[in-house]
Amino acid sequence: MDKNTLFMLFGKWINPINFLNFQEEIVKLQQDKYVKKLTTKAFLLLMLHAQLHEKESLRAISDGLLDEDLQAELGLDSISASQLSRKNNEVDPSLLSRVFLDLVQEIQSHRHHSIPKRMPLKIIDSSTIPLNLTHYRWAEFRKTKSGVKLHLRLVFADHHQAYPDKVTITNAREHDRNQLEVLVDDKNVMYVFDRGYMDYKTFDYYFDEGIFFASRLKKNAVVRILESFSVTEGSPITSDSMVVCGTPQSRTENVFRLIETVDTKGNQIRILTNRFDISAEEIGEIYRSRWAIELFFKWLKQHVRIKKFYGMSETALQNQIYIALITYCLLVLLRLETDAKQSLLQLKRWLQVLLWKSYESFLKRIHFRKKQQLKGVP
Structure with a gap:
């Protein structure tokens, strides 16, 4: 990432990703050993751009490279859908999982992240993503159905501060109880589940x-x-x-x-x-907080690309889910960095429009909206 990129909103948005560590992991896993064009870093940035704009297919992602700003950022002027498909099936999901976990640590250590007055809450739940049995035989869990289950732990401070901090992806037949051993690992928090x-x-x-x-x-x-x-x-x-x-x-x-x-x-x-x-009464309120994870799953399914997938292999599916979670975490970090009061969806919409503008223009939009709200403008 060059100096000019950092002044752009896109550069600021992706800046929390530790690309130095990312590159070290790429070398360790030999992900780019024989790569001549589409590097793993370029792939990640392109797929983040696709998640932000909710691109419906690999062909649509490929056509998006007509954008000269995106070309300059990736160092690519074109890429075919078939090349994207191969890369999507080759990238090790553990690599993207590590990026996600690093961003979670960034959120937790952020100076604007307030410490809750009560014991921190971590909400555990799962969401099943149905799949076409013909195309996803490896995910079969009934005679006529395929699917995967996203088991997730959500850190809940209040309705404005909630983010995932641990996730496992299994076949849909996996019972929720079997994942408690993975998701419950801290004595200093209170867990809430259904x-x-x-x-x-x-x-x-x-x-x-x-x-x-x-x-x-x-x-x-x-x-x-x-x-x-x-x-x-x-x-x-x-x-x-x-x-x-x-x-x-x-x-x-x-x-x-x-x-x-x-x-x-x-x-x-x-x-x-x-x-x-x-x-x-406090116990009752704590349990009512469980609704936050339902809202989180609803947000993911409506505002990033997670219900339909760009590839049919288990690797491609896991990669897309992790990139969706990375997209969400980057939006959370952007809100923390700017101290914005707007919803993540509002920030995402502004980000889409101002992506290749200066970061300063994004801050002006946030401050302009704050002034309007102070004046009582809806």
């Missing part, structure tokens, strides 16, 4: 190891109430109890806390936790 992760032995292990969690309990789960506590009048909490869960044949060894509350539609929700040091 009833698909319910496992009494695992919950007992968390209790013994001092790993805090809140999980929705299945409707048919058997519980035995040992003690009930009073609840505040007018509170959304309907009950607060100490319980053991399960049948005599398979029961928790430890005593847990069961909170019963209602959602916005009036449906009853039962939340199991090993936190006894905070109020039932």
Whole structure:
């Protein structure tokens, strides 16, 4: 990246990527050993550009190189769809996974990243991406269906600060519970997950190891109430109890806390936790934060290219998912860097339009919008 690129918005957007480490990994994995034209770095930048603009196919990505600014950035004046396809199938997904994890560290260490007043929350969930069985036989999980499952952990500070920090990609047949061992690895946070992760032995292990969690309990789960506590009048909490869960044949060894509350539609929700040091209302609010990961998956599927893929191999699919996550992290870092209050979607739209303009023009747009908001302009 030359000095002129850094003054452009595109250069500023991709600047958090540690290209020195990236190049070292490329050499170590011999990714560019016989490459004459499309280097792995150029491939990454081109695919990030494609994700930002939600390009629908490799041919559309190839045609995008008619843009002279993009040509100058990549050092390429053209590339065929077939060359892109080969590169997409050759790049080691671990290389892009490392870029993603490095960006997560950048987000966590950013000076504008506020420290939450309460114990940090990490929300765990998965999303299934359906695939065409004819083209993705390797991902078959039913007789008539193929698919992969994106298992993800989302760091949640508030509704304006949420980002993924760990991900695994498996066949869609993989049960969510099997990924808890990978996604739960820190005693200094509180984990939140849905009833698909319910496992009494695992919950007992968390209790013994001092790993805090809140999980929705299945409707048919058997519980035995040992003690009930009073609840505040007018509170959304309907009950607060100490319980053991399960049948005599398979029961928790430890005593847990069961909170019963209602959602916005009036449906009853039962939340199991090993936190006894905070109020039932706080437990209810913590579990409601789980909705942030649903919004995250919705954002990914609507605003980057993750539902339809540029290649049919497992490698190509994983590469596209990691590049989509890298795109998201770069947008988060851009918002932190500029201290912008706009949504990521708004920043993404401005980025698309001003991509080859100066970074200063992007900052002026943000500050202009702030002034409008201060004046009450919608």
